[in-house]
Amino acid sequence: MSARVLVVDDVLPNVKLLEAKLTSEYFDVLCATSGEEALSIIARTPPDIILLDVMMPGMDGFEVCRRIKADPRSSHIPVIMVTALDHPRDRVTGLEAGADDFLTKPVHDVALFARVRSLVRLKMLTDELVMREVTSQSLGFRPDGPIMNAGEIEDAFILLVEDQERSANRLAEAMIPVGRVELDLTGESALERATAGGHDLVVISLGLAAVDGLRICSQLRSIEETRHVPILVIVDESNSRELMRGLEIGVNDYLVRPIDRNELVARVRTQVRRKRYAEQLRKTAHQNYRMATTDAVTGLYNRHFMTSHLETLLQNAEQSGRTLSVMMMDIDYFKRINDSYGHAAGDQVLRDFAQRISRNIRGIDLAARFGGEEFVVIMPETDTDFAVMVAERLRAAIEQEPFHINTTTSQAVTVSLGIACTAGHPASLESLIARADAALYQAKNEGRNRVVVARD
Amino acid sequence: MSARVLVVDDVLPNVKLLEAKLTSEYFDVLCATSGEEALSIIARTPPDIILLDVMMPGMDGFEVCRRIKADPRSSHIPVIMVTALDHPRDRVTGLEAGADDFLTKPVHDVALFARVRSLVRLKMLTDELVMREVTSQSLGFRPDGPIMNAGEIEDAFILLVEDQERSANRLAEAMIPVGRVELDLTGESALERATAGGHDLVVISLGLAAVDGLRICSQLRSIEETRHVPILVIVDESNSRELMRGLEIGVNDYLVRPIDRNELVARVRTQVRRKRYAEQLRKTAHQNYRMATTDAVTGLYNRHFMTSHLETLLQNAEQSGRTLSVMMMDIDYFKRINDSYGHAAGDQVLRDFAQRISRNIRGIDLAARFGGEEFVVIMPETDTDFAVMVAERLRAAIEQEPFHINTTTSQAVTVSLGIACTAGHPASLESLIARADAALYQAKNEGRNRVVVARD
Missing domain, CATH: 3.40.50.2300 (Response regulator)
Structure with a gap:
């Protein structure tokens, strides 16, 4: 590049x-x-x-x-x-x-x-x-970007792969200021140890007798779990061809024997720092993703995510000619729970409710909190009959077991559900949601705790 | 790798x-x-x-x-x-x-x-x-991940760099089904055109007389604006060393003369598709970042971001021994605006208010909506005196010009401000915010529309 x-x-x-x-x-x-x-x-x-x-x-x-x-x-x-x-x-x-x-x-x-x-x-x-x-x-x-060289590294976890015992001990001892060292004295279990995880760095000697050190490096780079763990290789002066090959494979740094202890420590710290920096960036990106897509109270997807995802699914459904169903539900008399037991108890019921939804839908279905006490489940490749079956099962799961308010109090809760399917209708987001919503409204009007299918 | x-x-x-x-x-x-x-x-x-x-x-x-x-x-x-x-x-x-x-x-x-x-x-x-x-x-x-090969590509914008005019015309014509083609008949302005932007793909002949095609490729890869634009090179059969070098530099695909029109179209579509997929991923990541860190109404940072950022800044301030000031403010009698003119007008005032904050602080300061009608400005490397000056200027900027409610109505608005500085205090997030909040409370009690500094 x-x-x-x-x-x-x-x-x-x-x-x-x-x-x-x-x-x-x-x-x-x-x-x-x-x-x-x-x-x-x-x-x-x-x-x-x-x-x-x-x-x-x-x-x-x-x-x-x-x-x-x-x-x-x-x-x-x-x-x-x-x-x-x-x-x-x-x-x-x-x-x-x-x-x-x-x-x-x-x-x-x-x-x-x-x-x-x-x-x-x-x-x-x-x-x-x-x-x-x-x-x-x-x-x-x-x-909010992390700075690369912030803070001293003293708590690293390092895997050292070296079969010359004296050298291994010297290296391990030199790295004590940086953190904890796990020692592999043959290289034969290096991959297994590294995959078990948690290392900040793998230090490998390229002169191992039993296994090819470069092979370990290439496998570390190929396996998902160890792809981002930095690798520092230890080489003899004569070994520059192998070193170049190593850098090509994805080795991050190297030291040539005889090894200066201070340089070892400094290089190890640089690698660990770089790794933690990238980790921090990935974590932030992941947190951003979660915050932008999920509802903080229930852990389900939020309304914004649900609508943008439904848009995509509707396009797919139209292209493939398959039907898609949407289930919209609202907890009956939820305001009474908040009024009687307070908002913390209300949130606890919402969380419990969300868990019962998750347990009663399939892996391909997507559950979201639509707002307040309203929830939506999107069911791809699903017709009305199947959607009604899932909805009935969910309705029963809510009704049958009271919700815990605190250690001594439980509260019976029911839910009303409206279902709409794309079959025979233009696959428009607004109309689908509106039809499910109308069916839900009808379920409320007909006495709650029931499933109604949009019929028009 | x-x-x-x-x-x-x-x-x-x-x-x-x-x-x-x-x-x-x-x-x-x-x-x-x-x-x-x-x-x-x-x-x-x-x-x-x-x-x-x-x-x-x-x-x-x-x-x-x-x-x-x-x-x-x-x-x-x-x-x-x-x-x-x-x-x-x-x-x-x-x-x-x-x-x-x-x-x-x-x-x-x-x-x-x-x-x-x-x-x-x-x-x-x-x-x-x-x-x-x-x-x-x-x-x-x-x-919500986009799918790589979704949709047909018909609206691409392609830069074609080829100095053999007959070949250039043939290639341009063949690419008509894929989109619009901009032609560079020497290669001398290729970089300039590409940087001007908007291309989905650059197609370059490696046999240019006036310039080295590979040099154009390497520059496209080095410049930020064109780093992610795919490059497809056109080579003669004899030219495989140059091609290998090109792939090393970061060329994405190639065609060997004589060129089959259908293959050209198919390869161009593949590259454009891949580019748009990566663009989509970047856009999503960026949107996630915005949604997770900013307040939707005002566009300022949100409370979550502000506190995590303040945490970092406090650590930096402690290490460097520099002071940091926090300004907390609350719009006076904001509820009356909502009650008189409705929530849409209230949001408009919040937005206008946020803009006045932004205009009256420095680039290194960070403004956030703390919640409701409460705002916070973090001022790194700032002592109390300077913070008071900024706060007074901001207070005046709010008071002097009424806020537009709609085309015919304006409303005078004032703000109360509390300031706290780390000087002489342990740099704890909670205590700093609490002290600024107490100063703000005092400003409210003393009649509003004023700046109070936390004195303890």
Whole structure:
């Protein structure tokens, strides 16, 4: 995947060299020769990834990185620091500033493109979750967006797969500040453990004797449960072909032996942070979905969702020539419950009522709270006779067992139901709902606690 | 990126051959030897991509594909049909059945992996939008999800970049049934045209004389505005290296000259369909976000959003040692407006009121409707003095200009405001809101239309 890359270096020939390399691989390249210029470009034209020189006069690369990561508008953009000196201490400083990876000058093409592609791929995924393009138009920058590098990681759960026992113990011990480590000393049960779940990171040695470490990586990426768990591989210096393959498969980061403990800790924290950030975004999206579609009191779908879904179902029904039925119901004398026992008790009855609906309909049916004490069930591919059967069963289920008001009080409740079917009628949302509503009204008028079918 | 691939073929050696190839590239492979078996595997263990043989006894590949694409639970899974006969008519039948691409037996490795990787990458992106994993736990399959291949495409807007005029005219004419075609006869303004927007697809010839077609593709992928527009390239048979590079960059589909008109139309429709499906998902996610976070009457943030956002801001304020102020306000005698003019007029006043708030606060402030006629403004990095100044300005802006009730009637409105600042207090959400609320109460008691600061 192509992407927009920002190259930051105070030495112009360095900028030009990276620009040429990246352009020849069909990346779109922006350049800056100082930290200040970089920050102003990022604010104006956010890139997909940033290659950032460490040693610059004025604001150095570490400080630029810190500022990028502290701003919610840019904290999600991956930063690769480019260093002339390859000292673990520099790498740790960079990781602590929020850098996602490092390249050592002179920059090797294979490593450069592998890292850029892998980080761009990750960013594209989170971009979909952040919904930058849509929210930036309407709401300005998204003020509830989590910030990538907020908070220290001390409670991670890490699966370590390493069959050299001494190395395994050293690694496990080094990771104690980050959290809890589960150890797999052969790799044979790695997949099983990872699927059992809850890990924030899987650390795998690629030199396992019993199994192919890359195979474990590819399976972790293929299985739904472990797809989003970051993978950090440990490789020998000689093993760069395997490493490149790993990055292609979806490995997120790597460490080359001999391993610097501080760098290990810093890289583990970066991965866990990134994972939790994406998790947070997914959770928010899910919560938004729930809040927008369900009724807070009963947990059923809300009216808005029900009508938009019914619209779609009616189109499908018309295309396929199948009938669809709608059941509209209203709890009899519900106001008396609220008046006698208060609103909390009323809500409890609504919840209990919603549960009885859910238990008495099929998986393909959709139940919604229409408002107040009114509920609707949409039954796709259902004719009037079947709908009446379901309605009668539901009516009986409500009548037969009193509703608990509190530990000592119960209250008998009944429901009136109106049914309308698309058969022989134009499949219009309004007319279907209106007919079901009229049938419900008739059921109320004829004495309640009964099912009436719209007949016209 | 690794992924789970389902291989469907009734001839076992064919299955085994593809399985071996894909496994050696670290894909996770499932196998089926009939259409029925394939459908049952898909229902149980949804793959990321399906390689589907056309010629099978019983249910043939076209029918299997139709069923996969008609089911909302599987319509988003890409299907590559594998055919022994390479006839345009077969390809068109397959595309009309919803297939995403074709491979001809014997299957070449490079083409196989390029196609699989490109489609898997696309699927991973839409997966984030579909939120399959989260919704499948709580709500069952997502009943409002759009179906990929619903509806015929006749209103697409296509940008065609081709400098051979005869070919350009032939292509443009062939695409008439699909929609409107904008023609770029050099490629030099392709990017500009595409950025201007609104295209459902860009069709680019890779043999342009004036510019490098691949460069246009990579720029389209790098620019935010065109990132999600599908690209279909037209290549000469000899040009397979360039094609592979294109797929790597993010080209979505291709056609090899000489071009079959029906296949062109079918491929164009597939791409447009896929694009609109992803657009629909993004739109839904955005709507969910709005509905979950904003108040429907005023368009301001809602109480739920405000409190969760305030929580975050308080943490930031505590860490940075900066003060944060909260302004709570309540429209004076609002009930009288509702009683005199009705609820519609009351809502109009609330909307107008919200707009005056928005006009009188800074970009970093956040305004929310707290409920009823009560509003809250959160002011980060703000001390009491500044907050009072903003509050006074806002109070005056409300008082000075009467609110329009309808074309002939206006109504003078005033507001009472309470202010609380974190300075010298523990940064707790509850206490901050309670103190602002108490100040507001005092403002009401002291005669309304005034600003009171919480003093304790």
